[in-house]
Amino acid sequence: MTTTPGDGPPIRLGIAGLGLAGAMMIRAAVIHPRVVLAAGADPLPRPREAFARDFGARVYAGFEALCADSEVDAIYIASPHEYHADQAVKALAAGKHVLVEKPLALTLADCDTVIAAAEAAKTHLIVGHTHAFDPSIRAIADLVRGGTLGRLGMILAFNYSDFLYRPRRPEELDTSRGGGITFNQVTHQIEIARLIAGGMVRSVRANVGVLDPSRPSEGNCTAFLEFENGAAASLTYSAYDFFDSDEFHGWVAEGGADKPAGRHGLTRQGLLAAPGTEPDRQKDLGYGGRRLPPEQPHLPHFGTVIVTCAKGDVRLSSNGLLVYGLDGLSEVPVPRGLGRPGHGDALDALWAAMREGRRSSHDARWGKATLEVGLAVLQSARERREIVLAPQVPVF
Numbered sequence: 001m002t003t004t005p006g007d008g009p010p011i012r013l014g015i016a017g018l019g020l021a022g023a024m025m026i027r028a029a030v031i032h033p034r035v036v037l038a039a040g041a042d043p044l045p046r047p048r049e050a051f052a053r054d055f056g057a058r059v060y061a062g063f064e065a066l067c068a069d070s071e072v073d074a075i076y077i078a079s080p081h082e083y084h085a086d087q088a089v090k091a092l093a094a095g096k097h098v099l100v101e102k103p104l105a106l107t108l109a110d111c112d113t114v115i116a117a118a119e120a121a122k123t124h125l126i127v128g129h130t131h132a133f134d135p136s137i138r139a140i141a142d143l144v145r146g147g148t149l150g151r152l153g154m155i156l157a158f159n160y161s162d163f164l165y166r167p168r169r170p171e172e173l174d175t176s177r178g179g180g181i182t183f184n185q186v187t188h189q190i191e192i193a194r195l196i197a198g199g200m201v202r203s204v205r206a207n208v209g210v211l212d213p214s215r216p217s218e219g220n221c222t223a224f225l226e227f228e229n230g231a232a233a234s235l236t237y238s239a240y241d242f243f244d245s246d247e248f249h250g251w252v253a254e255g256g257a258d259k260p261a262g263r264h265g266l267t268r269q270g271l272l273a274a275p276g277t278e279p280d281r282q283k284d285l286g287y288g289g290r291r292l293p294p295e296q297p298h299l300p301h302f303g304t305v306i307v308t309c310a311k312g313d314v315r316l317s318s319n320g321l322l323v324y325g326l327d328g329l330s331e332v333p334v335p336r337g338l339g340r341p342g343h344g345d346a347l348d349a350l351w352a353a354m355r356e357g358r359r360s361s362h363d364a365r366w367g368k369a370t371l372e373v374g375l376a377v378l379q380s381a382r383e384r385r386e387i388v389l390a391p392q393v394p395v396f
């Protein structure tokens with residue numbers, strides 16, 4: 001094993017779930033100077049074989065075998081939502097540090113089980129990656145917290161994507177099993193707003209929709225979040241592949257790659273033109289299937305985010321922040337960090353916790369608070385009323 005001088009040995013990372021999220025984290029880990037890819041687990045043979053071949057890493061069909069691997073320090077859990085809580089508890093019990101994908105769990109009771117396990121463990125648990133780890137979002141949060149722009153008033157976040165028409169597992173189109181955009185996509189916006197506004201959502205009013213009966217889970221959402229500190233956030237998401245809000249971000253894709261302009265509707269047309277191929281195409285999204293863009297000339301983003309404070313507005317540019325202040329407009333570059341921005345920042349947080357003992361705000365209680373907001377979005381839409389939450393956890 002190579003070591004990073006002065007910093008301690010790299011984290012020996014195990015990846016549980018070699019699908020799309022797994023492939024994205026592998027792409028970040030492989031260039032991260034403080035991480036080595038040690039092992040992987042997935043019930044599907046093809047991504048396992050590709051991972052073993054590419055990294056000379058050990059692979060397992062079952063999650064428990066990955067937990068039993070004594071040469072794995074930390075496990076990134078990127079299996080489908082329904083496994084997150086149980087696998088997080090098992091990994092902690094095996095003495096592993098954990099980076100677990102959002103949502104932390106599908107119920108608040110399961111979140112409580114993970115919280116208890118994390119607080120009893122000697123290892124760290126971080127919920128991520130989410131776009132709240134993006135360097136530009138963390139830079140906005142730091143700017144707001146630093147106070148030079150005055151009191152935070154409101155946050156606008158909107159994203160229009162093709163999410164619903166990318167090939168999906170059946171449960172991803174079943175809300176009762178965590179399907180639809182609320183758990184998967186709106187979660188990013190909730191985390192972004194919580195990080196910038198300090199974390200403590202007071203109440204939620206929302207409306208969600210299922211506009212295409214052939215994709216029978218939520219595909220559009222508009223939510224109004226009010227924070228304990230008086231700030232508010234307006235979150236809008238559409239997954240119907242009509243308008244693409246990357247058009248408002250210079251045709252930079254979510255991950256920071258350049259994106260061809262004017263491809264509206266192609267994902268929906270492609271899927272509907274080839275009925276019956278969805279299961280195979282869904283598996284092709286995993287490791288060793290579709291090739292993800294290796295280059296990342298710009299910072300990652302999650303649609304448009306505009307933050308209004310007493311002395312200025314801030315929004316994302318492709319490589320930093322645009323600050324519209326009392327003295328006019330200035331662009332503030334945002335450093336890209338050690339590894340691949342976004343996913344690499346989640347790995348940085350894992351490193352900081354494991355090697356420097358610096359706890360991340362994105363812990364199990366944070367993950368539960370984010371799920372509380374997501375569940376309140378669905379409840380508010382169902383009951384057509386404002387939902388007042390129990391006190392949430394702040395950013396620390």
Ligand SMILES: NC(=O)c1ccc[n+]([C@@H]2O[C@H](COP(=O)([O-])OP(=O)(O)OC[C@H]3O[C@@H](n4cnc5c(N)ncnc54)[C@H](O)[C@@H]3O)[C@@H](O)[C@H]2O)c1
Pocket residue numbers: 016017018019020021022024041042043044047063078079080081083101102103128129130131169183184282285286
């Ligand atoms: N943060 C992000 O940017 C991001 C992006 C995509 C997905 N995700 C999250 O990652 C998770 C997986 O989503 P995906 O899009 O990668 O799905 P996917 O279907 O592409 O991949 C899931 C993988 O997990 C494997 N798997 C199934 N059961 C397993 C188990 N018990 N143990 C280990 N692996 C198992 C599957 O075979 C598959 O290879 C979801 O919870 C989603 O919210 C996060």
